[in-house]
Amino acid sequence: MRETREATQAIVIEHLVKRFPRAQSNAVDDISFCVRHGETFGLLGPNGAGKTTTIGILTTLTLPTSGRVTIGGTDVVIDPIGAKQRIAVVPQRNNLDRSLRVGEILTYHAAYHGVARRERVARANSLLAEFGLAERSKQKLGWLSGGLEQRVMLARALMHEPEVLFLDEPTNNLDPQARLFLWERLRALKERGVTVVLTTHDMEEADRLCERIAIMDQGRLLALDTPAGLKRLVPGGTMLELRLRAPDAVVAGRAMEDGATHSLHDRFTRSFRSLPGVTRIEPLVDATMPAPYSRAPRKSSSRSARSCSICASRHQALKTCSFI
Numbered sequence: 001m002r003e004t005r006e007a008t009q010a011i012v013i014e015h016l017v018k019r020f021p022r023a024q025s026n027a028v029d030d031i032s033f034c035v036r037h038g039e040t041f042g043l044l045g046p047n048g049a050g051k052t053t054t055i056g057i058l059t060t061l062t063l064p065t066s067g068r069v070t071i072g073g074t075d076v077v078i079d080p081i082g083a084k085q086r087i088a089v090v091p092q093r094n095n096l097d098r099s100l101r102v103g104e105i106l107t108y109h110a111a112y113h114g115v116a117r118r119e120r121v122a123r124a125n126s127l128l129a130e131f132g133l134a135e136r137s138k139q140k141l142g143w144l145s146g147g148l149e150q151r152v153m154l155a156r157a158l159m160h161e162p163e164v165l166f167l168d169e170p171t172n173n174l175d176p177q178a179r180l181f182l183w184e185r186l187r188a189l190k191e192r193g194v195t196v197v198l199t200t201h202d203m204e205e206a207d208r209l210c211e212r213i214a215i216m217d218q219g220r221l222l223a224l225d226t227p228a229g230l231k232r233l234v235p236g237g238t239m240l241e242l243r244l245r246a247p248d249a250v251v252a253g254r255a256m257e258d259g260a261t262h263s264l265h266d267r268f269t270r271s272f273r274s275l276p277g278v279t280r281i282e283p284l285v286d287a288t289m290p291a292p293y294s295r296a297p298r299k300s301s302s303r304s305a306r307s308c309s310i311c312a313s314r315h316q317a318l319k320t321c322s323f324i
Contacts, residue, residue, distance in 0.1 A: 006155055010060065010164055010195040011035035016067035017052055018219075027053045028064075029219035035164075035197060040190050042210035043199040050219040051199035052092065055168050058197070059089050072163055086114070088170035092168040094149055102152055103128065103137035106159050113160035120159065127155040131185070147178030152173060154185060165189065167198040172207060 011034060018028040028050045029039045035041045043051045056062035058069055060080040076083040096105060103124055110120035115321055128134045131151040141149055150170065156166060169187075171179045189196055200206050206213050207227045216223045223230060 007320070008037075009034040010037045010039070010072060011041075011197065012070045013058075014068045016054070016057065016069060017065045018050075018057060018062065019065045026065075026219045028057070030067075031214075031216070031219075031221040033214055033221065033224055035195060036192045038190070038195055039212065040186065040196040040198070040210050042206040042213040043197070043216055044201065044203065044206045044213050045199075045216035046201055048218075050215040051216055052168055052187055053219075055089075055166050055197070057197055059166055060084055061089060085160075086163045086181075088160065088162035088165050090150075090153050090157050090165070090167040090170055092172065094146075096149060096152060096156075098141045100214075101138055102129040102133060102144070105152060106156050109156045115160055119138045123159055123161075127158060132181075145178075147174050147181070150174060150178065150182065156181070158189075158235065162194070164195040164197065168194065169199055169201070171200070171202065 001037065009257065013034070014032050016028055016031050017026055019026045022105065031050075032055070036217075040252070045051055049083060053062060057064050058076065060069070060076050062085055063077065070081045072086045074082045074086060098110075100108065106124040106127060107120045110123060111117075115123070123135075125134070128137050133151060133155065134147065136144065136148070143150070144152070154170070156169075170186075171182055183205075186196060197207075198205075210227065212226055213230060215222045215230070223233065225233075
């Protein structure tokens with residue numbers, strides 16, 4: 001059973017644990033998942049969630065405390081050299097050799113992986129053209145912007161035609177234009193059948209690029225699903241809160257009357273309920289308010305969800321509406 005799964009999956013992770021010396025908790029805490037051949041897979045989570053540690057284990061840079069990881073059926077602990085021949089890595093931090101010219105960076109990397117001279121020169125020229133670097137092949141890195149250096153790192157990673165490409169927060173600190181260019185290249189790699197695993201804390205990036213996303217926090221795997229499936233788990237989207245004050249004429253002379261503020265509450269509640277997408281209004285009491293405080297939040301629709309909260313005091317009426 002295990003052999004069959006490892007043959008059909010690009011990556012198989014089973015009960016992976018990593019605890020660093022003197023640490024009080026696991027950096028990676030018993031996670032298991034698989035990545036299919038040709039899939040673009042995302043690891044999403046805040047800084048310190050364990051994403052980079054997980055990538056470090058998958059790319060043989062870090063030994064796991066326990067668990068098992070295979071890349072194309074090759075165990076990364078038992079046969080790290082065999083695993084490295086199948087993968088490529090674009091690290092979070094720039095590790096390019098600044099003593100070399102751009103073209104040399106690519107050809108030296110291919111030579112390290114045993115690519116013949118004629119073939120590596122042809123691959124380098126092809127990749128430099130694809131990444132818009134053909135005119136810079138003779139330049140050193142000091143002449144390149146950060147975005148162009150990121151292109152060089154990605155081109156270098158592809159020189160030995162890896163089966164699996166790992167990218168650790170690849171668009172970090174890139175300007176919007178460089179970011180979109182990198183996204184286009186990653187989509188092109190998917191069309192070629194390259195398995196891509198990327199870590200990110202950018203939800204938009206994960207949504208646009210990944211077929212499935214694993215959400216990590218504090219070393220644990222919290223959820224794993226398609227972007228659409230994960231969105232269904234969230235009751236709302238972006239919330240915009242609007243605070244509306246009723247005209248003085250509306251409440252003048254009536255603020256002390258019993259039911260005056262509740263009448264305003266009912267009036268606005270009916271108005272908000274009539275908005276498209278509102279499915280429910282829930283009362284909520286806020287003990288920090290001097291007077292009754294009701295809130296009508298969550299609701300969801302296929303396109304948007306709306307909620308409202310209405311606050312009324314005995315001396316004035318203050319309405320708050322949140323739209324999601």
